[in-house]
Structures are given as structure tokens and as C-alpha cells.
Amino acid sequence: MKNIFKSAVAILAVLIAFYSCNNSSKSNGKSGALASNVAERVYVAPGEHDEFYAFISGGFSGQLSVYGLPSGRLFKVIPVFSQDAEKAYGYNEETKPMLNTSHGFVPWDDSHHPDISQTNGVIDGRWVFINGNNTPRIAKIDLTTFETTEIIEIPNSAGNHSSSFVTENTEYVVAGTRFSIPIPQKDMPIKDYKGNFKGSLTFISVEPEKGHMDIKFQLIMPGFDYDLAHPGRGVSHGWFFFSTYNSEEASTLMEVNASQNDKDFIAAVNWKIIEEYVNNGGGTIMPTNYAHNIYDESTHSATTTMKKEVLTVNPLDVPGAVYFLPTPKSPHGCDVDPSGEYIVGNGKLSANLTIHSFTKMLDAIKNKKFAGDAYGIPILNFEDVLAGSVEQPGLGPLHTEFDGKGNAYTTFFISSEVVKWKLGTWEVLDRQPCFYSVGHLMIPGGNSQKPFGKYVVAMNKITKDRYLPTGPEVTQSAQLYDISGDKMELLLDFPTVGEPHYAAGCPADLIKPRSKKIFNLEDNKHPYAVKNEADTRVVRNGKTVHIYMTTIRSHFSPDNIEGIKVGDKVYFHITNLEQDYDVPHGVSMIGANTSELLIMPGQTETFLWEPKQVGVWPFYCTDFCSALHQEMQGYVRVSAENANTPLKWSLGEDIE
Amino acid sequence: MNTTLKLMSILFATILISCGGKDDKKKEGFSYEKKAPTETTVQTKTENIPASKRVDLKTKGVGPITSVNLNSEIDQEMVVHGEDVFKKMCTACHRADKKFIGPAPNGILERRSPEWVMNMILNPEEMVQKDQLAKDLLIEFNGSPMANQSLSQEDARAILEYFRTLK
Numbered sequence: 001m002k003n004i005f006k007s008a009v010a011i012l013a014v015l016i017a018f019y020s021c022n023n024s025s026k027s028n029g030k031s032g033a034l035a036s037n038v039a040e041r042v043y044v045a046p047g048e049h050d051e052f053y054a055f056i057s058g059g060f061s062g063q064l065s066v067y068g069l070p071s072g073r074l075f076k077v078i079p080v081f082s083q084d085a086e087k088a089y090g091y092n093e094e095t096k097p098m099l100n101t102s103h104g105f106v107p108w109d110d111s112h113h114p115d116i117s118q119t120n121g122v123i124d125g126r127w128v129f130i131n132g133n134n135t136p137r138i139a140k141i142d143l144t145t146f147e148t149t150e151i152i153e154i155p156n157s158a159g160n161h162s163s164s165f166v167t168e169n170t171e172y173v174v175a176g177t178r179f180s181i182p183i184p185q186k187d188m189p190i191k192d193y194k195g196n197f198k199g200s201l202t203f204i205s206v207e208p209e210k211g212h213m214d215i216k217f218q219l220i221m222p223g224f225d226y227d228l229a230h231p232g233r234g235v236s237h238g239w240f241f242f243s244t245y246n247s248e249e250a251s252t253l254m255e256v257n258a259s260q261n262d263k264d265f266i267a268a269v270n271w272k273i274i275e276e277y278v279n280n281g282g283g284t285i286m287p288t289n290y291a292h293n294i295y296d297e298s299t300h301s302a303t304t305t306m307k308k309e310v311l312t313v314n315p316l317d318v319p320g321a322v323y324f325l326p327t328p329k330s331p332h333g334c335d336v337d338p339s340g341e342y343i344v345g346n347g348k349l350s351a352n353l354t355i356h357s358f359t360k361m362l363d364a365i366k367n368k369k370f371a372g373d374a375y376g377i378p379i380l381n382f383e384d385v386l387a388g389s390v391e392q393p394g395l396g397p398l399h400t401e402f403d404g405k406g407n408a409y410t411t412f413f414i415s416s417e418v419v420k421w422k423l424g425t426w427e428v429l430d431r432q433p434c435f436y437s438v439g440h441l442m443i444p445g446g447n448s449q450k451p452f453g454k455y456v457v458a459m460n461k462i463t464k465d466r467y468l469p470t471g472p473e474v475t476q477s478a479q480l481y482d483i484s485g486d487k488m489e490l491l492l493d494f495p496t497v498g499e500p501h502y503a504a505g506c507p508a509d510l511i512k513p514r515s516k517k518i519f520n521l522e523d524n525k526h527p528y529a530v531k532n533e534a535d536t537r538v539v540r541n542g543k544t545v546h547i548y549m550t551t552i553r554s555h556f557s558p559d560n561i562e563g564i565k566v567g568d569k570v571y572f573h574i575t576n577l578e579q580d581y582d583v584p585h586g587v588s589m590i591g592a593n594t595s596e597l598l599i600m601p602g603q604t605e606t607f608l609w610e611p612k613q614v615g616v617w618p619f620y621c622t623d624f625c626s627a628l629h630q631e632m633q634g635y636v637r638v639s640a641e642n643a644n645t646p647l648k649w650s651l652g653e654d655i656e
Numbered sequence: 657m658n659t660t661l662k663l664m665s666i667l668f669a670t671i672l673i674s675c676g677g678k679d680d681k682k683k684e685g686f687s688y689e690k691k692a693p694t695e696t697t698v699q700t701k702t703e704n705i706p707a708s709k710r711v712d713l714k715t716k717g718v719g720p721i722t723s724v725n726l727n728s729e730i731d732q733e734m735v736v737h738g739e740d741v742f743k744k745m746c747t748a749c750h751r752a753d754k755k756f757i758g759p760a761p762n763g764i765l766e767r768r769s770p771e772w773v774m775n776m777i778l779n780p781e782e783m784v785q786k787d788q789l790a791k792d793l794l795i796e797f798n799g800s801p802m803a804n805q806s807l808s809q810e811d812a813r814a815i816l817e818y819f820r821t822l823k
Contacts, residue, residue: 518806521744533748552748553803555757577748580804627799652756 041482042492044071049512052444052505054457055114055128055141056478058082059499062109064130064141069444069455069505070480072494080139080148081109081132085595089148092597093571093606094526095295097302101135101153102289110134113164113228114504116143117211121168121233121449125510127211129164129173136160138175138204140211144516145297152213153290155310156183156200156220162229162242162334166206168449172271173213174231175202176242180223180249183312184286193251195375197223200312201242203271212294217278217311219269219322222375223249225258226267228333228399233449234340236358238272241343243327243334247374258330259349263382265324265374266334266345268361277318283311298525300603316376323365324374325356326382333399337408337423338449342387346397346410353397353410355426357387388426393419398439399502401446403453403483411438411458418458418481420488432488434479437461443483444505452507456481456488459500466493476500517581519602526604528573533557538649545570547649551585551599552577553626555651556619559634563647566611566640572597572619575604585632586622596622611638707792708759711767718786719775720809726770730820737811738818745805746815752822757800759793762822770816777812780804 044050050068058065062082066075083090083099090099090107099105109132117127128141136154141147154160154175162176180197182188188196201219206212224244232239247264250257277283288310295302315322329347331354336343343356364370364384371381396414403409407429410419416437420430438458445451458479467475475495482489521531530536530548536557539546545568550557556574564570576585578601588596592609599605611617621632639645716722742750742761749757764773768789776783776790780802783790794801807815 532744534743550748553801555748557748577745578803579745579806583803626801 038491042070042072042480044068050508052452052455053508053511054442054503054505056459056496056503057111057114057130057501058497059112059501060110061498062111062132063497064111064114064128065497066146069457070491072478072480072492076146077497078141078146078148080130080141081111081137083107086598088595088597088605088607091595091607093608094301097304098148098151098293098295100291100293100304101137102291103135106135109137112161112501114502115164115166115447116504116506117170118166118168118448119170123445123448123506123510125506128504129166131160131163131175133160136175136177138164138173138213140213143511144514147295149295149297150211150213151293152204152215153292154202155288155290156218157202162226165229165231165447167231168233168237170206172203172216173206174229174240175204176226176229178225178227180225183220184288190251193223194249195223199224199226201226201269215310217274217283217313219274219313219315221267221315222377224264227331230334230336230447232340232358233336233338236336236340238270240269240271241334241336242267242269243331243345245330263326263328264330265379266327266331266343266356268323268325270321274313274318274321278311278313282317283313285309286312298523300524300526300605322377323361324377324379325361325385326379327354328352333397335400337402338404338451342423344400344408346400348396348398350397351392353390353393355387355389356385360387361385390421390426390428393421393428394431399441401441401443401456402451403443404451405453409441409443409456409483411441413437413439418456418488430487432481432490434458434460435466435493436464440502442503442505444507447504454482454484456483457503457505459503461499467495518579519600521577521579521602524575524602524604528606529575529604531575533651538647540647543568547572549574550577551587551621553583554621554628554632556632556634557651558649559651561649562637563645564611564636564638565643566614566638568611570609570611571606572609573604573606574599576601583625584623585625587619588622589619590617598623614638614640707789707796710789712789713769715787715789716769716771717775717790718782719779721771721774721778724770724774724816726820731817734814734817735821738814738816741807741811742815742818745807749800749803758797758802761819764819773816773819774812776802777807777815778809
């Protein structure tokens with residue numbers, strides 16, 4: 001009995017040894033020596049830099065986050081549409097105007113689709129554009145400073161979702177409405193939607209030097225929901241494609257009523273023709289009201305201009321401007337391959353992926369083979385424009401990106417996976433699960449003629465058990481796959497800020513060398529800047545007090561101020577005199593009803609303090625600036641409203 | 657025996673101080689004398705002369721500047737420019753005639769080589785790591801770092817010329 005037990009143990013041991021041996025050799029054989037260590041492939045050693053930047057939208061946080069790939073490390077959250085107390089964005093006097101709209105100051109939005117500027121169809125790394133969905137806006141982020149430098153509101157739009165995508169020379173950034181509305185807005189019964197509501201597609205020109213945005217024209221389309229969009233490129237440059245749903249024009253119980261038609265449309269818009277029409281005086285100027293906010297880097301301040309009119313274009317007035325491509329079952333993603341020939345429509349409720357051919361589309365148009373029209377806009381025959389379809393690749397297709405090697409990668413929300421398939425043969429090559437419920441995916445450069453097909457990032461809506469739990473609300477996440485081989489390999493999960501809705505990526509080398517280190521003090525044109533301590537002062541003008549203050553390691557000048565009174569409006573204008581990389585100073589005042597300031601070297605920022613109580617109140621530096629950071633503090637003496645305390649300020653009077 | 661040694665070292669120290677520090681204020685001298693007899697050795701007493709008062713015209717420091725030729729004539733145009741840059745970029749911490757956050761630059765060229773001065777302006781981070789005088793100055797001034805104000809070599813040279821006029 002004992003012997004049997006012993007030999008059983010021995011056999012078991014041998015088996016285990018064999019099994020583990022076999023196992024390891026199997027995994028080596030399967031993936032090759034390079035693939036043997038997944039951790040190594042996402043490990044960026046301390047002090048080393050990632051190969052790619054990924055700009056991942058913050059979804060309902062309203063911001064844009066900056067990650068490195070392949071490490072998945074978070075570098076910065078760029079405030080765009082939402083106030084950010086950490087950086088004083090939307091709190092300091094300089095950036096408050098950035099969040100002005102025709103509805104007044106709006107401190108939040110829902111940011112969805114970042115897109116990097118392009119030159120000749122290739123990503124150039126100058127700016128990122130991103131849309132605010134809720135109160136329709138497009139923002140531009142400057143990639144030398146990683147700051148939001150411009151926000152333009154989109155009039156006649158609602159749920160600005162098929163945005164913000166750039167044409168191949170950044171001629172335009174395009175913003176399409178998701179919800180159709182009365183244009184212009186008016187008081188009318190909701191039930192009269194059909195035929196009366198309209199959808200606007202807005203083409204915003206981008207000035208090539210500074211990137212300033214200006215609405216060139218708005219195309220006023222039938223009242224469908226315009227869901228997503230992508231520009232033509234290469235052969236199809238000059239066209240823009242928008243997916244639509246709710247061609248039923250329903251206004252209630254949309255999950256049923258907007259899913260009645262077997263096919264909705266992809267709208268193909270020839271913007272070159274419309275541009276020419278507009279340049280020749282075409283279009284109708286419509287009175288409206290929208291905000292255009294520009295941040296000026298030399299004054300470190302934003303200004304708002306309210307614009308009062310917009311040029312609208314009726315598509316029926318421009319022959320050849322718009323065609324409808326029937327696309328099955330409420331298409332969501334509308335993606336164009338690097339060559340510009342294929343337009344992929346992902347019908348959310350369809351079993352197959354539909355791929356339209358640009359060449360076939362042109363032929364059908366040329367031969368006037370129309371199946372009918374919708375509100376006067378020609379509808380092409382589905383079969384005439386169909387390049388092919390991927391048969392039953394998964395459930396709930398959403399978005400497609402391309403690797404530049406003839407392959408496409410499509411996400412499936414319901415079956416929670418990324419599927420790799422081949423352009424032209426439409427065969428499925430590989431599939432990998434996502435954890436869980438993937439939305440968009442991103443290949444760096446994936447929306448251009450030249451994708452960098454090394455990684456794909458899948459952005460998931462649900463994580464459930466993937467991380468340590470944090471109460472009912474858990475993080476959303478991104479997943480990194482290596483796509484350099486035949487098979488996709490999951491390398492990494494990393495948590496994200498807000499909803500990682502969509503992303504844009506590019507090689508770090510495009511951006512890194514141009515990243516600004518300091519703002520030159522000489523170039524500071526802020527009206528309240530002081531460039532040396534001799535000019536620091538406090539100026540009273542009635543009940544308004546302006547403090548012209550400076551910072552340098554490690555003191556404020558002045559740091560003692562007297563003669564402030566209860567009921568004053570006190571503006572602290574603080575200039576950081578440092579001219580060295582990575583030496584910001586912060587400042588905060590006890591009881592100020594606002595955020596701190598975080599002032600970069602050479603920059604001036606302002607916060608408002610309205611003292612309500614008599615006393616001597618301290619302020620201090622909030623960003624650990626030097627070994628003497630703790631000494632970086634000051635006092636303001638606040639006297640009663642009717643007191644006669646003279647206005648005085650000083651720094652180090654008793655030094656020596 | 658012991659007393660003799662003590663006396664000897666006091667004597668030696670006094671000589672060293674008067675030699676190195678020249679016109680040291682009496683107050684500082686008094687504080688040395690108070691501590692010297694029992695605890696410190698001759699070697700550390702040399703270092704106890706504050707770095708801001710030490711004279712070292714040979715050390716060139718660490719940085720881009722290896723040699724500077726000073727004309728016997730002071731270049732007035734350069735002085736005007738140097739004073740302007742100094743006022744804009746340096747007065748937050750340095751006052752021409754008195755100790756402030758950092759040391760006063762008046763008479764600096766009687767204590768330091770021109771190369772050292774320019775390297776301290778242009779390359780302060782490396783200086784406080786590698787140059788003994790810069791290290792000691794950082795400690796003497798309570799750990800206040802000399803800020804790199806990203807000046808051009810031309811601007812730093814102009815400041816140097818301006819410093820020549822500060823006696």
C-alpha cells in the first residue's frame with residue numbers, strides 16, 4: 001500500500017515535470033522567441049521614452065488624456081471642455097472665456113473624437129482637434145504646448161457627434177450633428193419632426209499657419225441622425241462620408257422606431273464642389289449666434305467673439321454635391337481605408353460589414369444610376385456601389401481602423417472582440433477578445449494614408465472585474481494589442497480617464513522635438529505682466545485692486561500687502577519670472593472662491609479674491625518648487641470697509 | 657602638553673583666517689573663536705570662511721565657458737545691455753550692492769574668475785553639483801538654488817561686463 005502510494009507520487013512528479021516542460025516549449029514554439037515575454041514588450045525602462053503618443057479622449061470628463069505607448073503610462077490630462085482646478089483652466093481669468101458659448105459659460109462637455117492634423121494625407125503632429133458633443137463645439141489643442149488654444153461653437157447643431165475629423169491637408173475640420181433640430185431653432189411641436197427638422201454638416205476651415213478655425217459653410221441636410229464621419233483620402237480626397245441612422249425621422253422610442261428601415265445611408269459629400277460654389281458667392285447667410293474663443297499664447301489669455309451669422313448651403317442648390325449610399329441597419333462607424341478606395345460602413349444591427357467602393361460610386365454617379373431620392377438627394381443602388389462584405393464576422397460592429405498593410409480591424413461591441421480582416425478578399429484573418437464591450441479602436445495614424453501598424457488600442461466601455469474594485473463606479477480601460485505579426489496579441493490593459501471614447505496616435509518623434517519647455521518672458525504680452533521685481537506693485541481703482549506680483553524660487557514679490565478692505569475685488573496677476581524647464585509655481589489664497597493657479601515659467605495668470613473678513617490672511621505656493629518651497633508664502637492684511645489703512649506692499653524690507 | 661596643542665591650533669587658525677578672509681567682519685571672527693578651541697580642526701576652519709567671501713581666481717567652474725578675455729577698457733555698450741538683462745532676469749534674487757536671496761555681485765571679479773561667473777549664470781544645475789564653491793554657496797544661502805534663466809552666452813557676457821563696474 002505504502003509502495004503504491006510512493007510510486008503514484010513518483011509517476012505524478014514525472015508527469016508534472018513533463019507537462020510543464022511540454023507546456024513551456026509549446027508556448028515558445030507557438031509565439032516565437034520574441035513573443036516569449038509579453039511584459040518586456042510593454043516595459044519602458046525608467047527614464048526612457050515611449051515610442052508613440054496616444055491622445056485618448058476623456059468622454060464624459062470632457063478632457064483629452066495623453067498616454068505613452070506601449071507602456072500605457074498617463075502623462076497629462078489636457079483640459080478642453082471642462083474646468084480643471086489643478087491647472088486653473090476655466091477658473092483663472094485668462095481661460096474662463098474658453099468655456100463661453102451662446103448659452104453662457106458652460107463648465108463641462110462630452111469629448112469624443114480626437115483627430116491629429118495632416119499634411120498630404122500624413123499625420124503632421126501640429127494640432128489635435130476634438131469635439132464637444134453636448135453643447136456643440138470643436139476644440140483645437142496645440143501640440144507644442146499641449147494646451148487648448150481655440151474652441152469654436154457650432155450653431156444649428158445638437159449632439160455634435162460626427163466630428164471632429166480632418167481632411168488630408170487639414171483644409172477642414174468637419175462637424176456633423178447627431179440630433180436633427182429645427183433650423184433655425186423655433187417653438188414647434190415635437191411630433192412635427194418629420195420633414196421639418198434638419199441636420200447640419202459643418203465645414204470649418206483651418207488657417208494653415210496658426211490653425212485658426214472659421215466656419216466656411218454649413219450643409220443643411222434632411223433630418224436624419226448623422227453618426228460618424230471620415231474624410232476621403234488619396235483617390236477620394238475632396239469627398240467626405242457621413243453615416244446616418246434614423247432615416248425614419250422618428251423622435252420617440254428611438255431604439256425601436258429608428259431601427260425600422262432595412263438600410264440607412266452613408267452620405268457622400270463632395271466638399272470641393274461646395275467649396276467652389278461658396279467661393280463663387282453661393283449659399284445663404286443665416287442670422288445665428290455662436291461663440292468663438294481663442295487663446296493667445298503671447299498674452300496668455302483667451303478672448304470670446306460672438307459671431308452673428310453663418311453661411312448655409314442647401315445641397316439641392318449644388319448639383320453633384322451629395323449622394324446617399326444605402327448601408328444596412330443603422331451604420332455607426334464610417335471608415336475610409338488608407339488608399340481612399342474603400343468606405344466601410346458598420347451596420348450596428350447588421351450581421352455583415354458593408355464595404356463601398358469609391359470607384360464604383362463615381363461610375364454609378366456618372367451613369368446616373370439612381371434608385372430614387374431622399375428629399376431630392378439622389379440615392380445610389382446598394383449593389384452598384386458595393387465592393388464587398390465581410391460575412392458574419394461578429395455581433396454589433398462599430399469601428400474600423402487600418403494597418404497600412406492591407407488589413408482592417410473592426411470592433412464588435414456585443415461579441416466584445418477585435419476582428420482582423422483583409423481588404424479586397426473580405427476574409428476574416430484573426431479575432432481577439434476585448435474585456436469588455438469595446439467601442440472605438442485606434443492604430444497610430446489609422447485615419448490617414450500612412451498608418452503605423454504596430455499596435456492597436458481597443459477602448460472598452462466596461463471593465464467589471466479587470467481591476468481592483470473601487471465601489472460601484474469602476475474605471476474604464478484601454479487594451480493594447482501587438483498587430484505586427486499575423487496574429488494579434490493582447491499585451492496590456494490600462495485604466496483611463498473618463499470614458500476612453502476614441503483616440504488618435506502618432507510616433508513620439510513627430511511631437512517631442514517641438515514640445516515647448518518655457519514661455520519666453522520677453523514675449524509675454526499679458527496686460528498685467530511684470531517682468532522684474534522692481535515693477536511689482538499694488539494699484540487701487542475704487543473697490544478694484546490689481547496686484548502685480550512675481551514669483552521666483554522661492555518668494556513672491558511683494559509678499560506683504562496692507563490696505564486691502566472687505567468688499568474689494570482683488571485681482572492677483574502673477575508672473576512666473578523663472579526661465580528654466582519644469583519650474584512652475586502655484587499660488588492659492590485662503591478663502592478665495594476659485595482654484596489655485598499653476599503658472600508656467602514666463603507666464604502670467606490671474607485669480608480673483610473677494611475678501612469677506614477682516615484679518616491677516618496668508619497665501620502660499622502650491623507647487624513644490626525648491627528646497628525652500630515651504631518658505632514661499634505671504635500675507636495680506638484686510639481692514640474694515642471704512643478703515644484708513646494705507647495701501648502698502650513690500651518684500652524683505654527687514655532683510656540684512 | 658594638551659594646552660600647548662590647543663594654543664598652537666588657535667594661533668594657526670587665526671593666521672589662516674586673517675590670511676584668507678582679509679577684511680572679515682569682527683562678528684564672524686568672534687563666532688569662530690568661540691567654537692574653534694575645542695571642536696574643529698585646522699582643515700575645516702579654512703572651509704568655514706563663507707564661500708561668498710572666499711577668494712579663488714583660478715577655478716573656472718563647470719560649463720560652456722572655458723576662457724574669457726577681459727579688455728582693460730570696459731565696454732560701455734555691453735555694460736548698458738548687461739545691466740538691462742541683469743535688471744530683468746536677476747534682480748528677483750540678486751541686488752547689485754547687498755546680499756538678498758543670493759549674494760551681491762559687487763566686487764565679484766576680485767573673488768572669482770570671469771569664467772566661473774559666466775558658468776554659474778549659464779550652467780547653475782551642474783555647478784552646484786560639481787563645483788565646490790557653488791556647492792558651498794548653495795548651502796550658505798539656505799539651499800536657495802541659483803535659477804537657470806536660460807540666458808544666451810552673449811547676455812551672460814554682457815552681465816559680466818556690467819559686474820566689472822560694480823565695486
